[in-house]
Structures are given as structure tokens and as C-alpha cells.
Amino acid sequence: MNDTRNPVASLIVIGNEVLSGRTQDLNIKYIATRCGEIGIPLREVRIIPDVAETIVSTVNEMRARFDHVFTTGGIGPTHDDITSENVAAAFGVPCEPHPEAWARMEKHYAPGEFNAARQRMATMPRGAKLIETAISIAPGFSIGNVHVMAGVPRIMQAMFNTLSAGLEGGVPISSRAVHVFGLPEGVIADGLGAIQRRYPDTDLGSYPFYRSAGNGVAVVAKGTDAAALERSIAEVSELIVGFGREALGGEPNA
Amino acid sequence: MNDTRNPVASLIVIGNEVLSGRTQDLNIKYIATRCGEIGIPLREVRIIPDVAETIVSTVNEMRARFDHVFTTGGIGPTHDDITSENVAAAFGVPCEPHPEAWARMEKHYAPGEFNAARQRMATMPRGAKLIETAISIAPGFSIGNVHVMAGVPRIMQAMFNTLSAGLEGGVPISSRAVHVFGLPEGVIADGLGAIQRRYPDTDLGSYPFYRSAGNGVAVVAKGTDAAALERSIAEVSELIVGFGREALGGEPNA
Numbered sequence: 001m002n003d004t005r006n007p008v009a010s011l012i013v014i015g016n017e018v019l020s021g022r023t024q025d026l027n028i029k030y031i032a033t034r035c036g037e038i039g040i041p042l043r044e045v046r047i048i049p050d051v052a053e054t055i056v057s058t059v060n061e062m063r064a065r066f067d068h069v070f071t072t073g074g075i076g077p078t079h080d081d082i083t084s085e086n087v088a089a090a091f092g093v094p095c096e097p098h099p100e101a102w103a104r105m106e107k108h109y110a111p112g113e114f115n116a117a118r119q120r121m122a123t124m125p126r127g128a129k130l131i132e133t134a135i136s137i138a139p140g141f142s143i144g145n146v147h148v149m150a151g152v153p154r155i156m157q158a159m160f161n162t163l164s165a166g167l168e169g170g171v172p173i174s175s176r177a178v179h180v181f182g183l184p185e186g187v188i189a190d191g192l193g194a195i196q197r198r199y200p201d202t203d204l205g206s207y208p209f210y211r212s213a214g215n216g217v218a219v220v221a222k223g224t225d226a227a228a229l230e231r232s233i234a235e236v237s238e239l240i241v242g243f244g245r246e247a248l249g250g251e252p253n254a
Numbered sequence: 255m256n257d258t259r260n261p262v263a264s265l266i267v268i269g270n271e272v273l274s275g276r277t278q279d280l281n282i283k284y285i286a287t288r289c290g291e292i293g294i295p296l297r298e299v300r301i302i303p304d305v306a307e308t309i310v311s312t313v314n315e316m317r318a319r320f321d322h323v324f325t326t327g328g329i330g331p332t333h334d335d336i337t338s339e340n341v342a343a344a345f346g347v348p349c350e351p352h353p354e355a356w357a358r359m360e361k362h363y364a365p366g367e368f369n370a371a372r373q374r375m376a377t378m379p380r381g382a383k384l385i386e387t388a389i390s391i392a393p394g395f396s397i398g399n400v401h402v403m404a405g406v407p408r409i410m411q412a413m414f415n416t417l418s419a420g421l422e423g424g425v426p427i428s429s430r431a432v433h434v435f436g437l438p439e440g441v442i443a444d445g446l447g448a449i450q451r452r453y454p455d456t457d458l459g460s461y462p463f464y465r466s467a468g469n470g471v472a473v474v475a476k477g478t479d480a481a482a483l484e485r486s487i488a489e490v491s492e493l494i495v496g497f498g499r500e501a502l503g504g505e506p507n508a
């Protein structure tokens with residue numbers, strides 16, 4: 001995984017609903033994929049509860065360790081939405097009405113409807129830069145290297161699009177794959193390990209699959225050097241053919 | 255969330271494939287749900303790469319902070335399966351052939367097929383207790399309060415079943431829910447916050463939904479005191495009715 005010249009990111013998923021099993025998270029895969037595309041690979045994810053001190057300590061640890069920290073969840077109007085105030089606490093700045101967000105939301109709602117709960121969605125760490133979208137009146141925000149987004153997937157995705165357009169990315173992470181039916185991991189493991197050692201800058205992953213069409217293994221090469229990916233996957237294909245099997249390009253169909 | 259008499263758990267998902275976006279994780283929701291059922295609620299999840307020092311430091315931090323630590327991924331036969339050796343390193347014990355697992359696997363494979371790669375799946379921290387299943391010849395294992403399971407969902411689930419039968423659980427986490435169409439979160443937020451303050455031992459979550467049948471909010475109460483859940487959800491229902499809407503039991507259909 002020698003994309004060391006690339007900036008790196010982490011993600012903090014904030015929400016009891018994921019930790020309780022109530023909600024199947026769909027944001028991690030989206031953000032992970034997009035981070036690879038913009039060359040800011042995701043290196044760690046934490047899923048934490050709506051607990052003030054946990055949010056503060058996790059944000060502070062992550063922002064010190066990674067170039068970018070994304071967060072999802074906890075920026076709505078209800079009592080369990082406590083991300084903004086705790087990101088402010090992590091940075092040691094006041095959490096206060098954001099003039100631009102406040103004006104925009106005040107104008108959006110009918111007289112009397114911009115109530116205390118909704119005003120919380122326009123209340124942010126001092127110095128926050130808005131992440132605005134066309135589909136939600138309540139924006140996300142960035143402060144320093146921390147980017148605070150909604151938990152609802154389609155709103156989060158719109159926010160990520162706005163945000164990523166302004167981030168200085170690195171070399172995109174490319175991917176090449178090959179798969180084989182009827183050959184267990186345990187048979188190709190030694191040869192695969194030898195190929196990995198010859199391509200230290202490529203991340204070679206081995207993933208067994210179990211399909212109605214048959215069982216097998218997919219090998220996926222990821223990294224920033226597309227030529228090295230091609231060569232390593234070509235070697236894996238030769239390894240497979242050496243065991244008398246057909247090496248099929250790409251990943252198996254779902 | 256006053257299930258403080260319950261033991262608590264964390265989960266470490268080990269695998270580049272989740273961090274790269276290649277794989278949609280399905281284990282977190284399963285383990286979170288099951289942990290609630292056995293009264294060992296999940297308090298934190300970390301998704302980390304296949305990097306030795308990250309595994310060691312994460313395992314050591316988590317096992318000191320939680321009663322139980324589950325891990326998924328990285329116990330297969332290939333070069334990227336490095337969980338077992340690094341859990342051993344975290345505990346400061348040798349990683350060596352486990353007599354029982356070794357004998358079982360040696361017997362399973364045809365002569366000559368129990369190769370070096372497969373032998374790695376029978377190599378574990380000294381003192382590991384096997385987690386055996388009917389569907390995989392390669393077992394998971396527990397050492398101390400750390401429970402090491404496969405990453406493939408159906409194998410992980412079988413391992414969790416074996417494992418959880420032997421864990422001393424707490425009071426199961428129960429759940430009650432109510433939902434409403436056509437009422438935005440921002441309208442009920444103040445009343446909801448007041449109800450949450452009256453039921454400090456209940457975890458009251460507010461989740462907007464967007465369906466073809468209409469948009470609305472689901473409110474979910476979770477905790478160990480079923481009577482308190484009933485009362486808090488009854489109060490939420492009254493709140494909804496007070497806004498001239500129908501309070502519908504349970505969560506909206508998917």
C-alpha cells in the first residue's frame with residue numbers, strides 16, 4: 001500500500017442506530033469508494049455512539065492522525081443530534097449561529113417555523129465553512145480538516161460531492177481483478193504470497209466467494225501504479241492457469 | 255443508555271477490502287443485533303487495515319476498555335490473513351500450532367494437501383480456545399476476552415452462534431417504535447427532547463425516513479427496561495397525535 005504520497009483519511013460514523021443493529025450502514029462503502037477515486041484513501045473507520053466525550057476524544061485523535069476526517073450523522077434537529085456542539089468542543093471554539101446558514105434557513109421556513117430545534121441545524125463551530133447541497137436546506141460543514149456530513153445516505157452523498165470538488169486529492173487508487181472457480185484459497189496461497197512480495201507497492205487481496213454458479217477465489221490488486229497492477233494480476237492469472245484452471249478477468253458477477 | 259450493569263462489547267473489522275469500498279460490510283449489523291439480544295451491547299466498532307501494528311495496538315486498546323472484543327476477518331490461509339499472529343503479539347504469547355485444530359485439519363485434508371498455507375489456519379496464540387462450527391473446518395478462537403472470527407458472513411454467523419452460547423450475557427436490549435408520516439423531525443424535536451429527559455435510562459432515537467409512500471419520522475426506544483420503553487413510546491405517540499397526525503406502531507415497512 002505504497003500510496004504514501006497521497007493524503008489519507010478516516011471516517012467517524014456517529015450514531016447509536018448503527019451500533020444497535022437498527023440501521024445497516026451504507027455510507028462507509030460509498031465514502032471508501034469515493035476516497036479511493038480522489039486519491040485520499042480511507043485508512044480507518046470508527047463507529048461511535050451519540051456520547052459527548054466519545055465524540056470529542058475521537059475527533060481529536062483522528063484529526064491529529066489523518067489528513068482528512070469525515071463524519072456522518074448527528075446534525076439534525078433532535079436531542080440525539082449532538083455532533084456539531086461536540087466537534088466545536090473538540091476544537092475548543094464556541095458553537096454559535098452560523099450567519100449564512102441561519103439566514104438561509106430563516107428565509108426557507110414559514111414565519112414561526114424556524115424554531116429552536118431547527119435553529120440548532122444552523123448552529124456550528126465558529127469558523128465553520130458550509131457544505132451546501134441542492135437537496136437539503138440544512139448544510140454540513142468543515143472546520144480545519146474535519147468534514148461534518150449528514151447520516152441520511154442521499155444527503156451525505158450530495159454533501160460529499162460538494163466537498164470533494166474542493167479537496168486537493170492525490171493519485172487515484174486503481175483496481176484490477178481476476179477470479180477462478182473451483183480452486184480454493186489454500187491452494188494458491190503460497191504462490192499469491194510470492195507475487196505480493198514481488199509487488200510491495202500493490203495491495204493484493206484474496207477473497208473467497210460462494211455462488212450458486214460455484215465457489216472460488218477473487219484476487220484484487222489495488223494501488224496507484226496501474227502498470228504494476230496489470231503485471232501483478234497477469235502473474236496471478238499465470239498461477240491459476242498453472243493449476244489447470246481458467247483465469248477469468250475482473251470480479252465474479254454478483 | 256443505562257444498561258450499565260450489562261457487560262459491553264466492541265468489534266474490530268480487519269480488512270483492506272472494507273476500507274477500499276470493495277466490500278459492503280454485513281457483519282456489523284449482525285453482530286450489533288445479536289449483541290443486543292444477549293445483553294452485551296456493542297459500544298464501538300473499528301474498521302482497520304491488514305497492518306500488523308494497527309491490529310496489535312487496536313486489540314490492546316479495545317480489550318482493556320471493553321468486557322468483550324469481537325474481531326472479523328484475516329484468519330484465512332493467504333498472505334493478507336494476519337489477524338492470528340497479531341492477536342498473539344498483542345497478548346505477548348507465541349503463535350503456534352493449536353494441537354486440536356491442527357489434528358482436525360490434518361485429518362480433513364487429503365495427504366499432501368494440508369500445506370503450509372492451510373497450516374497457518376491451525377496456528378494460533380498459545381492458550382487459544384477454539385470456536386468450532388459445522389460449516390468450516392478452520393475454526394475461530396478466543397483468547398482472554400478477544401474473540402477472533404472469520405470475515406465471510408455465513409461462517410462468522412456460525413462462529414458467533416457457537417461463541418455466544420458460552421458467553422455470560424446481561425439483560426437483553428429491547429426495542430419499541432412508533433412512526434408518523436408527514437411530520438418533520440423539526441416539529442417534534444422539542445417535545446421528543448422533553449420525553450428523553452423524563453426517561454434517562456431509555457435511548458430514544460429519531461430517524462427521518464423517505465419512502466415512496468411518503469416521508470416521516472420513526473422514533474425508536476431502546477433499553478433494558480421494557481416497561482419504560484412502552485411508557486416513553488406512549489408519550490411519543492401522544493406527542494404525534496397532538497400535532498393532528500396518526501401515530502403508527504413499530505417502524506415503517508422497508
